[in-house]
Amino acid sequence: MGTDRHFLESLLGRMTLEEKVGQLSLYSADVKLAGAETVNPALTFKAPQSRFEDIRAGRVTGVFNGYGEAYIRALQTIAVEDSRLGIPLIFGADVIHGFRTAFPVPLAEAASFEPELAERVAETAAAEAAAEGLHWTFAPGADLCRDARWGRVVESYGEDTLVASRFAAARVRGFQGDDLRDPRRLMATVKHFAAYGAAEAGLDYNTAEISRTTLVDHYLPPYRAAVEAGAGAVMTAFNDVDGVPASANRELLTGLLREQWGFKGFTVSDYNSDFETIVHGLADSPREAARLCFLAGLDMCMQSGLYADQLAGLVADGAVEEAAVDRSVLRVLAAKQALGLFENPYRGLGAAFDPGPARALAREAARRCPVLLKNRDGVLPLKAGARVALIGPFAREHQNLNGAWAIFAANGQSVNLEDGFRAALGDQALIVEPGCAISEALPGGLEAAAAAAAGADVVLLALGEGQHMSGESRSRTDIGLPAAQIELAQAMRRTGKPIVTLLRTGRPLAIPELAALSDALLVTWFLGCETGAAVADLVLGRAAPSGRLPMSFPRHVGQAPIYYARKATGRPPRDPPGPFTARYIDAEPGPLYPFGFGLGYGRIDYGPTRVSPADLAGSGAVTVSCELTERAGADIEEVVQLYVHDVAASRVRPVRELKAFRKVAVAAGARVVVEFELRREDLGFADGTGGWTVEPGAFEVWIAPNAEAGVPARFVLRSEAGA
Numbered sequence: 258m259g260t261d262r263h264f265l266e267s268l269l270g271r272m273t274l275e276e277k278v279g280q281l282s283l284y285s286a287d288v289k290l291a292g293a294e295t296v297n298p299a300l301t302f303k304a305p306q307s308r309f310e311d312i313r314a315g316r317v318t319g320v321f322n323g324y325g326e327a328y329i330r331a332l333q334t335i336a337v338e339d340s341r342l343g344i345p346l347i348f349g350a351d352v353i354h355g356f357r358t359a360f361p362v363p364l365a366e367a368a369s370f371e372p373e374l375a376e377r378v379a380e381t382a383a384a385e386a387a388a389e390g391l392h393w394t395f396a397p398g399a400d401l402c403r404d405a406r407w408g409r410v411v412e413s414y415g416e417d418t419l420v421a422s423r424f425a426a427a428r429v430r431g432f433q434g435d436d437l438r439d440p441r442r443l444m445a446t447v448k449h450f451a452a453y454g455a456a457e458a459g460l461d462y463n464t465a466e467i468s469r470t471t472l473v474d475h476y477l478p479p480y481r482a483a484v485e486a487g488a489g490a491v492m493t494a495f496n497d498v499d500g501v502p503a504s505a506n507r508e509l510l511t512g513l514l515r516e517q518w519g520f521k522g523f524t525v526s527d528y529n530s531d532f533e534t535i536v537h538g539l540a541d542s543p544r545e546a547a548r549l550c551f552l553a554g555l556d557m558c559m560q561s562g563l564y565a566d567q568l569a570g571l572v573a574d575g576a577v578e579e580a581a582v583d584r585s586v587l588r589v590l591a592a593k594q595a596l597g598l599f600e601n602p603y604r605g606l607g608a609a610f611d612p613g614p615a616r617a618l619a620r621e622a623a624r625r626c627p628v629l630l631k632n633r634d635g636v637l638p639l640k641a642g643a644r645v646a647l648i649g650p651f652a653r654e655h656q657n658l659n660g661a662w663a664i665f666a667a668n669g670q671s672v673n674l675e676d677g678f679r680a681a682l683g684d685q686a687l688i689v690e691p692g693c694a695i696s697e698a699l700p701g702g703l704e705a706a707a708a709a710a711a712g713a714d715v716v717l718l719a720l721g722e723g724q725h726m727s728g729e730s731r732s733r734t735d736i737g738l739p740a741a742q743i744e745l746a747q748a749m750r751r752t753g754k755p756i757v758t759l760l761r762t763g764r765p766l767a768i769p770e771l772a773a774l775s776d777a778l779l780v781t782w783f784l785g786c787e788t789g790a791a792v793a794d795l796v797l798g799r800a801a802p803s804g805r806l807p808m809s810f811p812r813h814v815g816q817a818p819i820y821y822a823r824k825a826t827g828r829p830p831r832d833p834p835g836p837f838t839a840r841y842i843d844a845e846p847g848p849l850y851p852f853g854f855g856l857g858y859g860r861i862d863y864g865p866t867r868v869s870p871a872d873l874a875g876s877g878a879v880t881v882s883c884e885l886t887e888r889a890g891a892d893i894e895e896v897v898q899l900y901v902h903d904v905a906a907s908r909v910r911p912v913r914e915l916k917a918f919r920k921v922a923v924a925a926g927a928r929v930v931v932e933f934e935l936r937r938e939d940l941g942f943a944d945g946t947g948g949w950t951v952e953p954g955a956f957e958v959w960i961a962p963n964a965e966a967g968v969p970a971r972f973v974l975r976s977e978a979g980a
């Protein structure tokens with residue numbers, strides 16, 4: 258971000274300590290949001306009516322989750338015209354999966370395995386939000402997560418480090434572009450730093466109990482990728498890491514982020530997470546909380562008012578140097594300058610934004626995220642002219658289309674399944690029945706659904722989670738479907754009609770029974786404003802599913818956390834399971850559907866994985882290749898995945914790690930050769946003493962359709978000297 262240091266320093270020189278602290282104090286807007294009843298807990302550290310006065314006095318750096326030209330212009334006018342120094346406010350918001358136009362939730366987006374798509378979506382969301390005067394988004398989330406009980410998997414990129422890293426970086430590029438001064442861009446925030454997704458037992462806000470090497474190898478790279486892509490801000494997490502809450506964690510905020518990664522932007526707490534260090538039991542008073550967070554490297558407080566109340570006193574006592582406050586203030590002012598706010602504080606406000614192309618992109622994105630898990634006898638795509646019964650609690654409702662974080666978009670403006678199918682089918686028969694509610698039976702629901710099915714050739718069964726069942730503070734111990742929905746699926750099975758289940762969800766679900774009851778199973782996540790249209794496109798064969806699972810689907814919640822990149826055990830699971838192996842005595846081994854799995858309407862046969870040359874010597878690379886052949890006679894887009902396993906190393910390595918992926922179009926009946934380059938630096942890992950190591954020796958390598966499939970080839974990594 259380009260800055261004019263001289264301007265900023267002379268501004269700083271004119272600021273009182275209170276005004277400096279003001280630049281480090283961010284508050285939520287007193288505006289009711291359309292898409293969510295409550296986004297954040299109500300905290301009343303500041304009475305809303307005092308907000309204008311605080312802005313006038315220079316005690317506020319910015320406001321978040323406010324929207325609307327009238328609101329933003331009014332506050333900004335007070336800041337630039339009535340405050341002593343006229344420093345503009347920065348307006349932030351949770352633009353997570355779209356602004357007015359709701360796009361697929363991040364977990365769905367990850368299922369596309371197309372980071373370039375995520376980049377385009379972020380660019381569009383930024384332009385739409387910036388046209389209403391926003392400058393700053395609290396995205397991308399870069400929290401790796403392996404436990405489907407955690408509700409925030411919906412806003413993550415799933416269980417894989419490479420996938421999460423690629424998507425996090427792509428979204429930063431999409432939001433920010435090359436120049437933040439462009440009034441169609443938003444500054445990005447990497448969150449929640451760090452290891453928020455490792456919440457123990459999948460319980461939101463819980464401790465992240467992970468080893469240092471797992472942290473370094475798996476959890477940190479996505480944040481780092483986003484920082485290296487240029488994200489302007491980093492948000493600290495609610496959790497502790499190794500006993501120190503992230504917001505007061507000097508090792509993370511200063512040692513790692515600034516000193517090792519060279520981060521130049523500013524850090525901001527999550528909502529009150531700085532104050533909550535008292536509740537964690539780290540600090541015994543607000544003063545101590547402020548001191549610990551500030552000295553750890555936390556620049557800005559979100560909502561708590563902690564620095565507003567404490568920082569001046571800490572400076573007066575000599576506990577904090579004013580020069581350190583100055584450094585934090587300069588980082589914030591530099592961000593405002595990079596956004597062009599000093600020249601144009603109303604940047605973006607009222608700019609024209611054409612929602613048409615955004616909606617078209619939403620439909621395109623929504624088509625590319627669903628994952629086809631089962632398709633017995635090619636029931637999908639539906640045959641032309643088939644009479645369709647659309648059954649289930651999500652068949653015609655409008656409350657659960659957008660997902661957890663489209664808080665500026667109204668569900669009611671999104672296309673539901675019924676409308677999507679009616680538009681696509683025209684006069685063709687479509688009969689719609691809910692059958693049951695999301696969590697309970699409806700009187701006469703099963704009978705009405707059975708009658709509807711009787712007159713149809715195929716049942717589309719719209720089941721899953723409600724929008725309120727995943728997201729922040731939405732952890733679940735039971736990640737199956739509510740009993741009423743399973744009863745509906747059983748009743749539909751009894752009709753003898755083919756069942757196509759459309760599974761709406763914000764997380765992997767444990768659904769072995771539903772999978773068995775279904776002829777086809779399409780995971781549709783939360784797809785946003787074009788849900789119905791996009792699902793109809795896929796079901797009717799106007800587009801083909803090309804998504805793959807970004808997280809393993811377990812057989813049972815008791816397997817959580819279940820993820821493919823597990824460390825090799827000395828007594829690995831076997832199929833069939835035997836005694837004294839890693840097994841559950843009451844469940845089959847492994848996931849129901851593994852990471853990376855998904856079907857298309859075509860079918861690919863994978864040839865053997867080949868490595869050339871046979872050794873990786875010096876600082877070179879090997880080419881890993883595989884021939885793909887389409888066998889079902891239909892075009893397909895295949896997500897080709899490259900995995901490696903380090904056969905013997907100084908620390909136990911994962912059984913597989915994804916090192917590359919690419920979505921490849923293969924025409925019906927065609928053959929293509931896919932090649933990846935694998936370099937020495939792709940093979941390293943944390944050595945456990947704070948360093949990084951790449952160890953010579955044998956590696957297994959797969960090019961495969963998912964994390965559990967394929968037969969590995971081998972190559973040898975020679976020492977760098979070539980010995």
Ligand code: BGC
Nearest residue numbers: 296297351395448527528729
């Ligand atoms: C969430 C953040 C969000 C913030 C502001 C917090 O509760 O953890 O992800 O950006 O609220 O809405």
